[in-house]
Amino acid sequence: MADKIIAADVVVTSPGRNFVTLKITTADGVVGYGDATLNGRELSVASYLRDHVAPLLVGRDPARIEDAWQYLYRGVYWRRGPVTMAAIGAVDVALWDIKGQVTGVPVYQLLGGSVRDRILSYTHATGWDVPALLESIDAQLARGFQAVRAQTGVPGLDIVYGVTRSGAAYEPAGRGAAPTEEIWDTDAYLRYAPTALAAARDHVGPDVKLLHDAHHRLTPNQAARLGRALEPVDLFWLEDVTPAENQEVLRRVRAATTVPLAIGEVFTTVWEFQTLITEQLIDFVRAAVSHAGGISPLRRIAALADVWQIRLAPHGPSDVSPISLGASTHLGLATPNFAIQEYMGYSDLVHEVFPHAWTYADGHLHPGEQPGIGVRLDEKLAARFPYQPAYLPVARRRDGSMTDW
Missing domain, CATH: 3.30.390.10 (Enolase-like, N-terminal domain)
Structure with missing residues (x-):
């Protein structure tokens, strides 16, 4: 050794x-x-x-x-x-x-070997209105994805989580000395989101897996209303409907709707998932390898979830590095109740800075066969790009009070 x-x-x-x-x-x-x-x-x-x-x-x-x-x-x-x-x-x-x-x-061999041949992945489709959203979904399906997270703008708002008016790729962390501020209107969102997602389902048919993220913006009662409204859409999941630090609030949502719920990208330990798992208040655990303390504890979270027929679906946006994605794919290949891996993708430059063995093809990921995680860091290239201050946005209601981002 x-x-x-x-x-x-x-x-x-x-x-x-x-x-x-x-x-x-x-x-x-x-x-x-x-x-x-x-x-x-x-x-x-x-x-x-x-x-x-x-x-x-x-x-x-x-x-x-x-x-x-x-x-x-x-x-x-x-x-x-x-x-x-x-x-x-x-x-x-x-x-x-x-x-x-x-x-x-x-690493997947050290975790017991593969239990599947490849890992289902999903990516993001965004559009400021329904036609733009459908065009974005079509573009991701053309890349081979079989599962797509759909996000749209909301009439009357200028900035909405996950969507840009220009259609440019979404990057939440804005450069600058302070975070940008978004204005949010929950009522407008609740009126519009079911219509937009129903249009997406009609467009893609029954076989494509559609996902949607409410991004912690709703109260339990509002989340229950949204879940009921979206049941005919047959979502793969509805994500982060309400801040779940108070885990008991999910009882209200679960009692009101059968829409599958995904929670936990901001959680960091098994203790934050304990009630959600043991009371079967969610369907998917969203913890990330990097933010939940690594492969070792995420395996334990997955094992607890498996007892309660809940599946693991790690957070994987562009703001975790290709190292985290590589670690997550090793875990996914070896974990029986692993469901799906988020994959937003990276720029060509990020791929160069972090050369890797993991691959994407036809809507699936695979960690590769290199010993270890299979991701390296080109330190000379990395040194050419020093840190730049960047912040995630904050969100305010129309009256100026803060709400969850």
Whole structure:
């Protein structure tokens, strides 16, 4: 096995958007990479890793992955939260990467081997109005996708989550010294969304999987209304209908509608999923490898979910790096109750900065057969793109009060 860890370095790069990468090096020269990107708060995780975690890794045995995870989570008084868990997740993925390279096998083999031949993926289709949305869906179907998340503008609003008036690719983190502010109108959304999604279903027919994201904007009662209205659309899922930190509120939604519910991209531990899983209040767990503390804890979350016939569907936007996506595909190939992987795609430049073995074809992903995670970092190229301040937007109601983004 690999020798002791001799260095843990943090690389921040911005090839079109910001990414934080942890690089762990062993005494015998094996290098493992982990993704620590937290959109809009990247430097917080970089500092946490550089100042508090990296010094603790030097001299440790990289083969003791679970012990390292327990040491960084259970052994620390201040635990949980997105900054801490993104940092621990980067360590965990980097150590799995090292173990795969040392043993000469891809990580999915270390997780028990494949239970499927490929991983179903979905991407995003957006349009400011229904005709533009249908055109966008057609474009993604032409790329081979069999599952598409559909988002539209809302009449009377100028900015809507996930959609641009120009039709340009959506990037939520805007460059600048402060976040942009969006104006939101829930009533207008509730009137329009069912009509737009019904038009999408009529357009694509029964076989295409359609998904939709409410992005935490609704109260439980509003979420229940939307779920009922969308039942004829036969969604694959309705995502993040309401902030679910208060897990009991999902009981109201679940009692009112049979539409499948996906929750959890902002959750970071199994404890935030516990009630949602054990009471079967959701159908899909949306935790990301990078934000939920790595491959090791996400396997445990998936195992708990499997007992309750709930499936894993990790968050995978463009603001997690190709390292996270690679780790997620390894987990997906080896996890029985893995359902689908979000894949927004990356620019050509990001693919160059993070060369990888994972591939996309015909609506599916595969992690590849390289030992480890199979994603590297071109550090010389990465150094050409320094960090640039960027923030996720905030949202206000028409009266100026804040609402959830």
